[in-house]
Amino acid sequence: MDTQTDTLNNLGSRILSALKKNVPFVILVFLLILFSFIAPNFMTFGNIRTLVRQISFAGISAVGLMFVMISGGIDLSIGSQIVFSNVLLAIMMADWKLPLSAAIPLIMLVGTALGTINGLLYIKLKIAPLIITLGTSAIYKGFGYIINGSRNIMGFPDSFRWFGQGYVGGIPVPVIVLIIVALIGSFVLTKTYFGRKVFALGGNEEAARLAGVNIDRMKVILFMICGFITSITTILLLSRVFAGQTITGQGLEFDCLTAALLGGVSFKGGEGSIFGLMVGILIIGVLNNAMQLANFPDFSQTVVKGTVLLIAVAFDVYQKRRKSKVIVANTAS
């Protein structure tokens, strides 16, 4: 009898500590329960499907951003990369009449190139990536507007619809792409030695260099990865909207960044997991969706999202501080 209560207690405390480690997950579950009570049409298959599709675009790019963030960098140009590539892809298909089989690989190349530019500027100018990508963000967006010429570009092949609007077995294509990208990302980060180098770079750059890691090459590769993954988002978004506009993708990095921070990716690098990121992205998705269901005006939604970002950052800092307290305790002599 006693042993039974003991195991029960043990189990209880284990669950409790697991919950403590997964605060974002607890928040997500709480929000899901909360909104399913408040809004009766929230917890329906149709709505959840919409919700997940809505957030899958930011979610895919967030995987790329996470690679950069774990290495200690940041990419604020994600949204603007999409603005540029989105318009360019639209022009390729509508104006140049390129077939999908040419336009899609080409735009992936362009997206990767945009990321590469970020990376090269970062290692050559030796300026913080925050500033580099703030600059390139303005540049990419500017070029997007220039080549767009305030048109609404239309006239894509019908087969292009599938990417953003299609379903496979009832699941939206972007969601499937998100799952694939996330699985590959998780595999690379946790199982490969490339992944370890990413963590090493963010954890202690000098130690990584002295351990023989080619720091500069890693940095460029990581921005390339982010650009490449973002080009996938570009394709899906254009297919979803089905018209080339400069508005598409703008500010997407905000959701990516918030999701990453909510999901435990550290701003300082060296920490993060795909699971956490997905929880973060779902929290954003749930909030977005719930606010739309509740008919929140757009501006108030912005306020809420800003608040969530700050809470996420505060949480990141709090975690760090608590951890460093534990560290002090352990190393105290």
Next chain:
Amino acid sequence: MDPKVVLSLENITKRYPGVLALNKVSINFLEGEVHALLGENGAGKSTLIKAVAGAIDIDSGLITINGHAFRKISPHISRELGVEVIYQEFNLVPALSVAENIFLCEKNEQSALFSAKDIEKKAAAVLAKFDVNLSPRSMVQDLSIAEQQIVEIAKAVSKKVKILIMDEPTAPLTVSEIELMFKIIKQLKEQGVTIIYISHRLEEVFRISDRVSVLRDGCFVTTVNTADTNRQELINLMVGRELKETYPARIKPQGEIALEVTNLSGNGNRDISFAARKGEILGIAGLVGAGRTELAQLLFGAVPAERGEIVIFGSPAKISSPLDAIKHRIGFLTEDRKGQGLFLDMSVKWNIVFPILKRISKHSIVDTQKEEEIASHYKERINIKTPSLNQQVINLSGGNQQKVVLAKSLAAESDILIFDEPTRGIDVGAKQEIYHLMTELAGDGKTILMISSDMEELLGMSDRILVMCEGKLAGEVHKENFNQRVILDLASGSN
């Protein structure tokens, strides 16, 4: 008349999750004495000074400073009562001047603005007491470590310090700087300041302290008058068992030439030429700033050389990055293990296998079983004390962290190992283990270059010593001619 007790600790207890860091520690500190605090890493010294400084709350016990008794003390009150701590990591703002740093937190009652002239004058007055040539206007970032330490002391003195706690103050200093430090300590002592002095270097304790208190595993062992004790007794008190501070016997290396360097220049060094044999421990002596670490960086490709040749086992090696060096089986144990050697947030095994990931990966995928095998092999081999290989490195003690750095280079199967200050900041027991390990490695045919500021260790461990001075090789001393005097002469450029 008995000297006044300025600081009294009674039954101080502090428990951290899993460790009893301090267990009913009681010590009295007298006015104007230099009181050394000794103990191995993890004995509780740092926790004790943090308790006095108010940086941590104690669980029970009583801290009495100048007659004011506290169960809980805040950093602010501790300061008010004249307690100042100089930690190993300085609390200085690099981009501000000496004067600004000294009076950083000082409030001016007369005016909300501060006048640079005013504080420079005040700073000059404080610095004048120390008889050092240091301008109040110099930027702290341009100062040497010794000068920065003096700024720290000046900061404390400007606040009318009564109890000055110094944590390993001489660790980063050169011989002449240590002399200056001791002079300053004596001056402070004459002014009635109580100095609590923490150091691993026993010879310093004998030179400078009046009394010694020993801690072991969080418990107070004893307080003795320095004059009434000796080195061996203190070591025994610290470790609680008989432990000889000796250097393992070695045979003279006869192996082939493993490393030959000709006219290596760059990184502040000029025309360095030397050779080292297989199985040799080659000591590198010199004052801080003589270019020893810089030489190591050149050899390891951490800073590319401007010119010169490196020949490894008879074939010329082009080393322009750490990766090149690793390919040529050179390992580098950096002096700054936290900053350059370890990934503190990562696990022990993660750290150990990091440099050899490629070798234990198949199609880019890390073979976690091999990782486990290799890590546990080295954990056993060099006796890393950790509850598990999954423990974060940050949770290990200094000595064990150093062993992880060592394990990393060993796992890389380096033939040539460069050790930069391998025993700095680690306790007597761990030091012994590192010495034995180095001897064993040399016996296995590894070539070891050992940079050290600890003369005894250098003389005890090396087969031959290179002496550096101002970026050049000042001389080479063979084991037959080992003599502290000769090496110091060469190092200070007097020849």
